[in-house]
Amino acid sequence: MRNLLNKWNQLSLVKRIFVGLIIGIILAVTIPDVASPIVIFGSLFVGALKAIAPMLVFFLVMSAISQHKSGQQTNMKSIIVLYLLGTFLAGFVAVIASFIFPVTLTLAAGVESVSAPGGVTEVLKALLLNLVDNPIKALFNANYIGILSWAVLLGLALKGAPDTTKTMISNFSDAISQMVRWVISFAPLGIMGLVFDSIATSGLESLLSYGQLLAVLIGCMLFVALVVNPIVAFVMIRKNPFPLVLKCIRESGITAFFTRSSAANIPVNMSLCERLGLDKDTYSVSIPLGATINMAGAAVTISVLTLAAVHTLGIQVDIPTAIILSVLSAVSACGASGVAGGSLLLIPLACSLFGIPNEMAMQVVGVGFIVGVLQDSFETALNSSTDVLFTAVAEFAEWRKAGKEIVINK
Numbered sequence: 001m002r003n004l005l006n007k008w009n010q011l012s013l014v015k016r017i018f019v020g021l022i023i024g025i026i027l028a029v030t031i032p033d034v035a036s037p038i039v040i041f042g043s044l045f046v047g048a049l050k051a052i053a054p055m056l057v058f059f060l061v062m063s064a065i066s067q068h069k070s071g072q073q074t075n076m077k078s079i080i081v082l083y084l085l086g087t088f089l090a091g092f093v094a095v096i097a098s099f100i101f102p103v104t105l106t107l108a109a110g111v112e113s114v115s116a117p118g119g120v121t122e123v124l125k126a127l128l129l130n131l132v133d134n135p136i137k138a139l140f141n142a143n144y145i146g147i148l149s150w151a152v153l154l155g156l157a158l159k160g161a162p163d164t165t166k167t168m169i170s171n172f173s174d175a176i177s178q179m180v181r182w183v184i185s186f187a188p189l190g191i192m193g194l195v196f197d198s199i200a201t202s203g204l205e206s207l208l209s210y211g212q213l214l215a216v217l218i219g220c221m222l223f224v225a226l227v228v229n230p231i232v233a234f235v236m237i238r239k240n241p242f243p244l245v246l247k248c249i250r251e252s253g254i255t256a257f258f259t260r261s262s263a264a265n266i267p268v269n270m271s272l273c274e275r276l277g278l279d280k281d282t283y284s285v286s287i288p289l290g291a292t293i294n295m296a297g298a299a300v301t302i303s304v305l306t307l308a309a310v311h312t313l314g315i316q317v318d319i320p321t322a323i324i325l326s327v328l329s330a331v332s333a334c335g336a337s338g339v340a341g342g343s344l345l346l347i348p349l350a351c352s353l354f355g356i357p358n359e360m361a362m363q364v365v366g367v368g369f370i371v372g373v374l375q376d377s378f379e380t381a382l383n384s385s386t387d388v389l390f391t392a393v394a395e396f397a398e399w400r401k402a403g404k405e406i407v408i409n410k
Helices: 002-010 013-030 036-066 076-100 120-131 135-141 144-160 163-184 187-202 205-237 242-259 262-275 280-293 296-312 319-334 342-354 358-401
Strands: none
Touching: 013 187, 013 242, 036 135, 036 144, 036 163, 036 187, 036 242, 036 262, 036 280, 076 205, 076 280, 076 296, 076 319, 076 358, 120 144, 135 144, 144 163, 144 280, 163 262, 187 242, 205 242, 205 296, 205 358, 242 262, 242 358, 262 280, 262 358, 280 358, 296 319, 296 342, 296 358, 319 342, 342 358
16 A cells, blocks of 8 residues: 555656546546545635635745845746736637637526626726735635735835844745645645536536537637747747646646636646746746736637627627727736626626627626636636746746756656
8 A cells, every 4th residue: 555655656746637637537427426425525625725825825925025135136027018918819819710710699598696897997996906905804805916915015014124034934935835735735636526526517518509609719728828828938938838838738727727716726836836946036926916917718708708799699890899809808807806707797898899788798698607617617727827837938038048048847
């Protein structure tokens, strides 16, 4: 038994997750009733990640800022530009794809229990108000914009503190990072429970009638992940980007696909940044920030479903309006984390650009919830893996300029 455990621990985490994934699929297909208790593993895994992530972000950022030396290089400007560019390009790709492969919808019943924001101003207002949220409430509700703002301010205030105080904060940060590693080591069991629950309870039969819509949604996200992002990475690092791109998808995207939570994947992404040898001062801020504003997947969802509604109603769209939609979907996607319901609830906002009434737009949201089993999984995987990719690309670009060799372990 001990030899078996040793061999298991010698496998890479990705291989162990793959084993858990296969076991979960087999159990869901063969003995779903008997194996149903394993669902708890998935709930515990996601719950633990969500619980530890706010504390991890708060202490890492506070520690990094308080110990930051004046003049020390960070890559935050480049990373933020990449986040915004990537989100816009994803929305633009989705608009182009929706014109090449127009989709019409059989509209579902309206979503009565939720209300969409009234405009971009309202979305951005909610985002800004989250900046000044009560810090305890921000930690409790996992409001990462609020957590980041208070952690930065507290870190700045502690810059003049004695070294012993800074050491204590750093020790807390290291301890929470170790707790994260312990939680991530249970990922194979967690993924097994999550994939079992997804297949056994939701199934895929209900999605067949929306096959064309899903094909455009997922096709756009895969195109962004495997074509657009590698092009952006190549321009920055002037080196074959695919080892880095595939590593991010494999080690970040897979867990994000099954947890369907960018917040839960923050610890996973920080662990991956550490293994890539990136600067802790940078990624401790860029990863939680990316979980808030780097929303390529959300931009795809907003654009595709909005234009599906447009095609269904027979509305003619000119090129300038399509470009405006790309910009609007990018801006809305950046504010998606401040809206309950995420990207789907921002569809009525984009629909208003074409004069589509809110009642009709909410029926499109209903379709979004139906296909959400797969749409949300792919969207989160793209969003989360891109956080690490762009953080790494910005730093590797600086390494290239300094003549430092870029080595990516496969």
